[in-house]
Amino acid sequence: SLRPGVITCKAAVAYGAGQPLVIEEVEVSPPQPNEIRIKVVCTSLCGSDVGAWLSQSLFPRIFGHEASGIVESIGEGVTEFKEGDHVLTLFTGECKRCKQCTSDKGNACQNLGLERRGIMHSDQKTRFFVRGAPVFHFCAVSSFSEYTVVHTGCAAKVDLSAPLEKICLLSCGIASGLGAAWNVADVSKGSTVVIFGLGAVGLAAAQGAKLRGASRIIGVDINPRKAEQAMKFGVDEYLNPKDLDEPISQVIKRITEGGADYCFECTGDVSVVTTALQSCCDGWGTTVTLGVPRGKPEITAHYGLLLTGRTLKGTMFGGWKPKSDIPLLVYRYLKKEILVDEFVTHDLQFEEINKAFDLMKGGECLRCVIHM
Ligand code: CXF
Ligand code: ZN
Structure with a gap:
C-alpha cells in the first residue's frame, strides 16, 4: 500500500563507487510545495556523473543531471508549471530572489545552487525510496529514473516543438x-x-x-x-x-x-x-x-x-542564468544557430545505461543519450 501520490517506476540505482548501476523499482514521492514531478524522457550522461560515481561515497544514489522531460504533476503553490509542460532540468537552480539571482554579474544562486549532499533543497530529505529505504539524489535532479522530483527553480520550461532527445544536452554540457x-x-x-x-x-x-x-x-x-x-x-x-x-x-x-x-x-x-x-x-x-x-x-x-x-x-554552467537563459538557447538551436545534434555519438535504451558509463570512462563518446 503506497502513500498517497507515490508512484513506482524504474530507476538506475548506484550502490557503490564504480559499481554498475542496478535498474530496479523505486518509489517516487509526490512533489512537495514548489516542486514538480517530471516524467524523464531523455537524459544524457555527463562526465560529472561518472566523476561523482567513481569518487564520491554517498550511496545508494540516483545520478543523472542532464535531462529533458514532461511535467507529470505539480506540488502546492506551483503556478509556473502545469502538467504536460516540457522542461530541462537544472543542476544549479535560480530562485530569482537572492543576491546572486538579482545581480546580473553571476549565476551562483544562494538558495538553489549546486546541491552536494544528495537531498532536496527545501527539506533536506529525499523523494526516492527502495524497499522503504531512502536513496540519495544527485544535484537535486537525479534523472536516471523514469520519474523524478525537482524544485521549480531547478527546471526550465522549453518550447514544445523542441526535440527532447536532443535538447537534453543543453541542460549541462553544451550550454556550459x-x-x-x-x-x-x-x-x-x-x-x-x-x-x-x-x-x-x-x-x-x-x-x-x-x-x-x-x-x-x-x-x-x-x-x-x-x-x-x-x-x-x-x-x-x-x-x-x-x-x-x-x-x-x-x-x-x-x-x-x-x-x-x-x-x-x-x-x-x-x-x-x-x-x-x-x-x-x-x-x-x-x-x-x-x-x-x-x-x-x-x-x-x-x-x-x-x-x-x-x-x-x-x-559554473557557463555563467548562464539557468531558468532565464536556457529557454533562449533552445530557441537558438531551433533556429539552427548552434549545433547540438552533432554532439550525440550514441543513443541507448535505459537498460543499457551501464554501457554509457563505460563509453564515457573510456573516452569513447561525446554524449550518450539515454532514452527512458
Ligand atoms: C557539475 C559541477 C560539479 C558537481 C557536479 C555537477 N556540473 C555539471 O556537470
Ligand atoms: Zn554535467
Missing part, C-alpha cells in the same frame, strides 16, 4: 561550453583560442569561440580519437601533448607568438589549469576553467603569470 566562450571569456573576433580537453564541453566552447569569429582554435587532448570529430565544432588544429618532446605550453607560445588570447580548461585535471595559464599571453591572456576535478582540488602556478596581466576565471 557555449556560455564559457560567450559569457565568461567573451571571446572577441580574430582571437586565438586554445581548448584543453576535447570532450563535449570543450567542443562546445570551441563552437562558441568559432561563432564569435575566433580566427584560430587549437584543440589539445591526450586521446587522439578526440581529434576526429573536433573540426566540425570549429577546432582548426590538434595537438597531442604525448606526441611532443617539449612542454605543450612552450609549443603553444611559440606557434601563437607569445601565447593565446583565451584558454579553456575542460579536462578536470587541475594541473592543466596551470598549463592553460602558461599557454595564454602576457597582458590580457585569459584562462577559463570548466573542468570538474575528481581528486585533489588545489591549483598551483607561478605568481609571475598574474603579474604579467593574465586572468584566471572560474565558471
